[in-house]
Amino acid sequence: MADDGERPIIKKVIKKVEGGAHGGAWKVAYADFVTAMMAFFMLLWLLNVAPPETLSGLADYFKPTSAVIQGGTPGETEGGVIVRIADENTSSAGQDNDDQQGSGTEETDDAEAILEKIKEQEDIAFAQLQEKIRMAIQESAMLQELNDQVIMEITEDGMKIQLIDKDKRAMFRSGSDELYNYARAMIEQVAMTVQDVPNRITIQGHTDGGSFSAGGEYTNWELSADRANSARRVLAVTGVTDDRFSEVIGKASTEPLYPDNPSRLENRRITILVLREAPVVPPNLTLTD
Known part of the structure; x- marks a missing residue:
């Protein structure tokens, strides 16, 4: 009966079950986030160092294509979808503008610098040309006293040589295109130089x-006009080839040397303009000292 009086012993076993919040799933999510951020920063770096041509190619790859329907019109709908007719000329022009926008400013600056350097070199050549003409006139016994009838200057259009009339020293006989001998000799000296x-x-x-x-x-x-052509003939006989002549123009009295006194003798003149030649600058041309 003693056994009947013993109380049974009961053990409580508490099992700890780990919840989802305390598992390892967050580590996977964090790793994915870090990987995504690393890929994002790598993308930014690549975009920064990639040349414009590569970026343009990527942009073209991801650019959506436009549907083209025979006989359709822009803005026409088909099955609830707006269909746009693609204009190949417009698309290609827009693409070219996008491609050139980045490098256009830099290329323009380079071209302007090259043209400026060419202009400086041309100014030096014109200055040397002026000096040769002055020396030729001073060394000629016939032309020494005509030195004040030659006006030379370098302009935006080129080197301008003006042979003007003076009192009792006209270049042409009155009312004609016949040159006096000293005027012919002066034009010949200019021709031998140019x-x-x-x-x-x-x-x-x-x-x-x-x-x-x-x-x-x-x-x-x-x-x-006849007097200008008479000067051209002297230049041609002296050695200036026909392909060098750009224009032979008669201006009458429309461009006087002295606008405030259009009747002055000096307004009667011949202008020989050695033109600046605008070279076509190749895109790969660089400046050298």
């Missing part, structure tokens, strides 16, 4: 503001 450069030449004839009429319809316009 024939050494490849630049093209424009010749202009000018008269004063006085009215002129040789009868009929022959006016200052015809006279100035």
Whole structure:
């Protein structure tokens, strides 16, 4: 009966079950996040160092294509979807603009610098040309006293040589395109100098503001043009080839040397302009000292 009086012993066993919040799933999520961030920063770095051509190719790869339907019109819908007719010219032009936008400014700056350097070198050549003409006139016994009838200057258009009339020393006989001998000799000296450069030449004839009429319809316009052509013939005979002449123009009295006094003798003149040649600058041309 003693056994009947013993109480049974009961053990409570508490099993600890780990919840989801305390598992290892968060580590996987964190690793994915770190990997994604690393890939993102790698993408930013690649975009920063990639050349414009590569970026343009990537942009073209991801650019959505437009549907084209025969006989359709822009903005037409088909099955609830807006269909746009692609314009190949517009698309290609837009793509070219995008491709060139990044490097366009830099290339423009380089081209301007190259052209500026070419202009400086051309100015030096023009200055040397001026000095040769001055020396040739001073060394000639016939032309020494005509030194004040030659005006030379370097302009944006090129080197301008103006042979002007002076009192009792006109270059042409009155009312004609016949040159006096000393005027012919002066043009020949100019020709012997400019024939050494490849630049093209424009010749202009000018008269004063006085009215002129040789009868009929022959006016200052015809006279100035004939005098310019007379100067061209002297240049050609002296050695300037025909392909060098760009224009031979008669200006009459429209561009006086002295606008405030259009009747002055100095307004009657011949202008020989040695033109600047605008070279085509290749894209790979670089400046050298």
